[in-house]
Amino acid sequence: MTTSQDFSDQPQDDAVELSQWERFGVDTSAPHSARVYDYWLGGKTNFPPDRAMGQAIEQAVPSVKAMAKENRAFQGRAVRYLAREQGIHQFLDLGTGIPTSPNTHEIAEAVSPDTRVVYVDNDPIVLAHARALMVSTPASRTTYIHADLGKPAELLGDPALTSTLDLDRPVGLLMIAVLMLVADEDDPWAKVAALRDALPSGSCLALTHPTQDFDPESVAKVAEAARAGGMTLVPRTREEVAGFFDGWELIEPGVAPVMAWRPDGEPPADPTAAYYWGGVARKL
Template identity: 80%
Template sequence: MTRSQDLPDRDQHEDEPTEPSQWERFGVDTTAPHSARVYDHWLGGKTNFPPDRAMAEAIEQAVPSIKEMARANRAFQGRAVRHLASDHGIRQFLDLGTGIPTSPNTHEIAEEVSPGTRVVYVDNDPIVLAHARALMVSTPASRTTYIHADLRKPEELLSDPALTATLDLDQPVGLLMIAVLMLIADEDDPWGRVAALRDALPSGSCLALTTPTQDFDPVAVGQVTEAARAGGMTLVPRTRDDVVRFFDGWDLVEPGVTPVLAWRPDGPPPANPWAAYYWGGVAIKR
């Protein structure tokens, strides 16, 4: 597979728009903040606009270390993908809420373990589609594709021709939901949406997810939630018990649902595992 040419700071490709007005042809609303672009700003990316940066800075007022937390969340994703590929033999991934591509992407990490891995990226932001085109080059052995879809409609997603042409749903799939469930309000039943996806996958499939939590600092995270609401964004932090429910019926991989910094760290255990306000976990379907 030809890999994304994204650099860690994600310099733009020559054929990508550089001004907000140029994104209008993709149907992008640059007048309101979007979670993917806010996250992009925290990770040092350049595909974000004044409303995104204003929202990011408002959240930083409540949580000054939010950029480090975003990087910790991203690092969890890398460790989880490597674990699924190396320890569970996962050779195909469904990456939901992928966001603006950030190297190393899921397919790059998985291919370090096993060339030939297939990945479907899913998001509902047109700006992500524009960037994801850099990921579309593949060889017969390896393949990635991008689907513009809504997590709230799992049946439509699972029947999408691009997904079924890329993934074999009779074989184990690594389902990734990294910092995306926070965008679904409780009244929209995120647990039911996740269950519909899990039920469609065969034995041997794995689920890796993270979501922000109020458990470590209720006051600061409450301020973040209010800032997001004031900016027209949905952001729902959840307790550990809420997170455990997403894995219902699957076997949690050790160490279970933990702070993302404490989930199988590459080095020594962190001195303060609660420094990043995210729960994370991985489970397998037996």
């Protein structure tokens, strides 16, 4: 994949003329979830408003950076599981965020060199980086779509998706820490169901979602900090998260704290130390 301008070797973004990014439709005046997450993971693709939001949330939950890394680790384990154990060689990664190696295609290609991956996000800055950094092997294929989760029919009909993925074969649908950005009144369960209904038998859904179940007071402060910064961030209970898998067969251990979902090595001493539910389910 190529792009007219490669931002991968740029210095910290606030040292770059902000107008350069604004030409690509990037709103540098307000925080964006992808860039806040990038800040927590130690990336460089974030602006002062993103860091301010990340720090405000960190005041409420001091271990949020470690939680973000645990969430990312779940993604790696889930992708490897889908590729190795379920034989899935094509993935639809929604809310992919700023590229952070190893990315979905890198993890899957280590299992199957002919993997195909479609990345989806709605931040123009993700597009700039994705085209520069998400380069596949000669045997595989990756592409990026700038699209909105709120319009599943439009997404599923995008020519870049239909030319990359074969929707008659099993697909691994990844929704890692993205559904909290959709308010209840916008019915995220219906949007996920529309995507699941379009996939054939043997497809799998892997998702994570922040929750208030483990520390209601702190997570309430996080949600309030997000609202104050103009962001939607809706934590959900285990029951609400389980609803996203409705009708599909949950893979053991079911909906579990992300740290407890098929951990590498010894089980964590406190699996609720990361405030996310995670799970994987298969369409029969």
